[in-house]
Amino acid sequence: MPLPDPEGCASKLRVLSDPTRLEVMHLLGARPRAVKQLLEALDIEQSLLSHHLKVLRDAGLVRSRAEGQSRRYSIVSSRTHADTLDLGCCQLNFKRPSPPS
Secondary structure, eight states: OOOSOHHHHHHHHHHHTSHHHHHHHHHHHHSOEEHHHHHHHHTOOHHHHHHHHHHHHHTTSEEEEEETTEEEEEEOSOOSBTTEEEOSSOEEEOOOOOOOO
């Protein structure tokens, strides 16, 4: 069975190939977060975070809403589980592998 939208899927995966953006998605997978919370968790400059959030927003992966003088970000895509991001064409699992026994 062919992918429903291979170009769209590849585009989303290219956006997520950046380690910082992937970490942002992992953080937002747990719950929506304010920009300040993301900055504290990632320990990066605000201008760099703004750039990554814009790329994620432009790709349709996150949305934001005003919250006072800040913005709160959340994931647009559906999740089948707290650690799984469903992109429509594939799923990303953020679970840490179990250590070998």
